[in-house]
Amino acid sequence: MTRRSWIGWQFTGPFLAVFGLVFLAPIAYAAYLSVFRTRLVGGTSFVGFENYTKVFGDPQFWEALTRVSLFLLVQVPIMLGLALLVALAIDSGRLYGAGFFRVAIFLPYAVPAVVAALMWGFLYGTRFGLVGNINELFGITLPDPLSPDLILASIGNIVTWEFVGYNMLILYSGLRVVDTALYEAAAIDGAGQFRIIRAIKLPALRGPLVVATVFSIIGSFQLFNEPQILDTLAPNSITTYFTPNIYAYQLSFAGQQVNYSATVALVMGLATMVVAYLFQGRALKGAA
Amino acid sequence: MSTTPTVRAAAQSPGRSRKPVTVRASVSRPRRSVTLTIVTGLMLAYTLLPLIWLLISSTKTQSDLLGTFGLWFSGDFALFDNIGRAFTYQDGIFGRWLLNTVLYVLVGAGGATLLAALAGYGLAKFDFLGRRAVFALILGGIAVPPTALAVPTFLMFAKMGLTDTPWAIIIPSLVSPFGLYLMWTYSSEAVPNEILESARVDGAGEFRSFFKLSLPLLAPGLVTVLLFNIVATWNNFFLPLIMLKDADLYPLTLGLYQWSRQATTVGGDVVYDLVITGSLLTIVPLTVAFLLLQRYWQSGLAAGSVKQ
Numbered sequence: 001m002t003r004r005s006w007i008g009w010q011f012t013g014p015f016l017a018v019f020g021l022v023f024l025a026p027i028a029y030a031a032y033l034s035v036f037r038t039r040l041v042g043g044t045s046f047v048g049f050e051n052y053t054k055v056f057g058d059p060q061f062w063e064a065l066t067r068v069s070l071f072l073l074v075q076v077p078i079m080l081g082l083a084l085l086v087a088l089a090i091d092s093g094r095l096y097g098a099g100f101f102r103v104a105i106f107l108p109y110a111v112p113a114v115v116a117a118l119m120w121g122f123l124y125g126t127r128f129g130l131v132g133n134i135n136e137l138f139g140i141t142l143p144d145p146l147s148p149d150l151i152l153a154s155i156g157n158i159v160t161w162e163f164v165g166y167n168m169l170i171l172y173s174g175l176r177v178v179d180t181a182l183y184e185a186a187a188i189d190g191a192g193q194f195r196i197i198r199a200i201k202l203p204a205l206r207g208p209l210v211v212a213t214v215f216s217i218i219g220s221f222q223l224f225n226e227p228q229i230l231d232t233l234a235p236n237s238i239t240t241y242f243t244p245n246i247y248a249y250q251l252s253f254a255g256q257q258v259n260y261s262a263t264v265a266l267v268m269g270l271a272t273m274v275v276a277y278l279f280q281g282r283a284l285k286g287a288a
Numbered sequence: 289m290s291t292t293p294t295v296r297a298a299a300q301s302p303g304r305s306r307k308p309v310t311v312r313a314s315v316s317r318p319r320r321s322v323t324l325t326i327v328t329g330l331m332l333a334y335t336l337l338p339l340i341w342l343l344i345s346s347t348k349t350q351s352d353l354l355g356t357f358g359l360w361f362s363g364d365f366a367l368f369d370n371i372g373r374a375f376t377y378q379d380g381i382f383g384r385w386l387l388n389t390v391l392y393v394l395v396g397a398g399g400a401t402l403l404a405a406l407a408g409y410g411l412a413k414f415d416f417l418g419r420r421a422v423f424a425l426i427l428g429g430i431a432v433p434p435t436a437l438a439v440p441t442f443l444m445f446a447k448m449g450l451t452d453t454p455w456a457i458i459i460p461s462l463v464s465p466f467g468l469y470l471m472w473t474y475s476s477e478a479v480p481n482e483i484l485e486s487a488r489v490d491g492a493g494e495f496r497s498f499f500k501l502s503l504p505l506l507a508p509g510l511v512t513v514l515l516f517n518i519v520a521t522w523n524n525f526f527l528p529l530i531m532l533k534d535a536d537l538y539p540l541t542l543g544l545y546q547w548s549r550q551a552t553t554v555g556g557d558v559v560y561d562l563v564i565t566g567s568l569l570t571i572v573p574l575t576v577a578f579l580l581l582q583r584y585w586q587s588g589l590a591a592g593s594v595k596q
Contacts, residue, residue, distance in 0.1 A: 007416070008410050009410075009416055009418075010410070011409060011411075012406070015406065015463070018403065018462045019429060019463050021459065022441060022459060022462070023463065026437050026441040027432075029440060029444040029447075085331075089327075089328045090328075093320075094320050094324050094325075095325050096325045103582060104332055104335060105335050107578065108339075110575055110578045111523075111571050112522065112540075113525055119339075123337075123341060133357050161338065222435040224435055225526060228525075228529070229545060232548045232552055233552075249530065252443070261439055262443060265436060269437070276431065
């Protein structure tokens with residue numbers, strides 16, 4: 001090994017050591033745990049892939065997975081659609097105070113999920129929240145956003161509020177690297193704003209949109225914070241298997257089923273990566 | 289965008305067409321539209337609504353909170369009283385949570401930024417055996433969702449006896465694959481090989497060159513990575529939730545969660561006024577940091593959007 005080679009390892013070594021400890025080792029340990037089972041009587045025994053077959057036949061797991069898939073299919077398009085509209089509006093140069101819009105709409109990104117969920121949770125309150133105020137003011141009864149029927153939509157609103165600005169900035173940054181000579185050429189050819197958006201801006205946003213969607217796929221499948229926190233305000237609406245992550249958490253803590261919990265976490269992590277990877281592959285295929 | 293050309297250039301990956309900042313300004317200025325501003329203003333109102341509600345509510349007593357309209361001031365102005373009670377309730381545990389959060393952020397986010405800078409620089413500036421393998425490993429790491437690691441990490445840390453200690457929060461915060469990616473990009477662009485070569489000729493060691501010559505050049509990238517690491521650590525919830533039992537070790541997020549949960553436990557003290565005031569106190573530092581350091585995170589996100 002040359003001297004330069006050794007120096008390179010000295011720079012990357014500390015990062016890799018911690019990376020190994022908090023990325024690779026937990027995955028390996030979870031994989032190890034997932035092939036055992038602990039019983040009150042009889043202790044721990046090797047069971048091969050039994051935990052995995054159990055996951056695939058577990059109705060609670062499927063219900064959780066179906067719920068986050070529905071969330072992905074409905075919430076993510078709404079959020080990214082709004083982010084796209086705002087990014088195009090700010091980039092158009094036709095807004096008064098565009099800089100203020102950009103910063104203010106991004107700001108919720110700096111708000112912790114705990115605070116975001118609690119704020120919206122209070123606003124949703126039919127007794128003393130804003131929904132309650134509106135009911136009182138107009139003498140009507142709006143449906144309870146924290147009821148079991150509406151809780152998923154209410155969570156969708158919270159997540160949209162938190163991340164629409166973040167996604168807007170990703171898309172806006174993508175628009176800023178478009179060569180403005182293209183707009184000038186299009187304007188000379190008589191193209192209007194909407195024509196320019198369709199022919200130049202949207203194609204340029206393909207990459208950033210894929211990045212934003214991949215992040216959103218991960219966020220949806222790994223949903224945990226918002227429902228877990230709303231549980232303190234709406235204990236009857238959030239089940240112990242509301243999302244796959246809540247299920248894995250509950251199995252570890254309330255259920256003491258460590259081996260099965262590790263299996264659920266692994267399966268879900270893998271499913272997230274596979275879906276994100278497949279999406280990215282498909283979305284970028286026609287791009288070249 | 290208020291970023292300087294150098295930051296912007298450093299933020300982009302090599303080979304991309306680069307648009308000089310000056311061209312943008314000379315493009316024919318479109319006429320501003322009141323209609324578009326109002327329509328986009330709806331989105332702004334949606335963004336600000338809960339924050340304004342939080343600000344107003346933190347000035348109210350608990351009884352006014354329940355009895356008055358949420359989006360306007362009324363009753364006694366109790367903001368300072370609320371802040372005082374937030375810091376004295378339960379023997380001043382809120383102050384303890386604040387200090388814990390600062391500790392986790394300083395060591396966790398600060399350490400993560402340093403490790404990412406060292407490693408990103410190492411990957412960019414030294415061609416060493418196994419470099420490609422390391423790079424592939426890190427890119428794979430970016431794709432692993434952090435929350436998917438939480439339960440496995442807890443199970444492993446429990447075995448190692450690390451749960452319910454500050455290390456359980458700090459160690460996982462030390463790794464940021466995306467931060468490393470950004471630092472690698474910045475290092476390739478912002479640090480010329482020539483000055484490193486001349487430092488070598490002068491006999492300076494590589495680490496000395498890094499701290500004396502390269503680090504100042506990497507400053508814009510460092511601030512961006514640090515800011516995003518701070519947000520991730522300050523706002524962390526899942527990890528502390530599963531790792532910590534002792535309330536004296538809680539960060540702010542977990543403390544607020546516990547105060548909110550008191551209302552659902554039998555005989556628990558209902559302290560919605562303190563939850564609301566505590567929430568306000570929790571978001572003020574990061575909001576201020578983001579407003580002051582605008583040009584850094586905006587260029588950082590620009591780099592994020594061209595990654596692929």
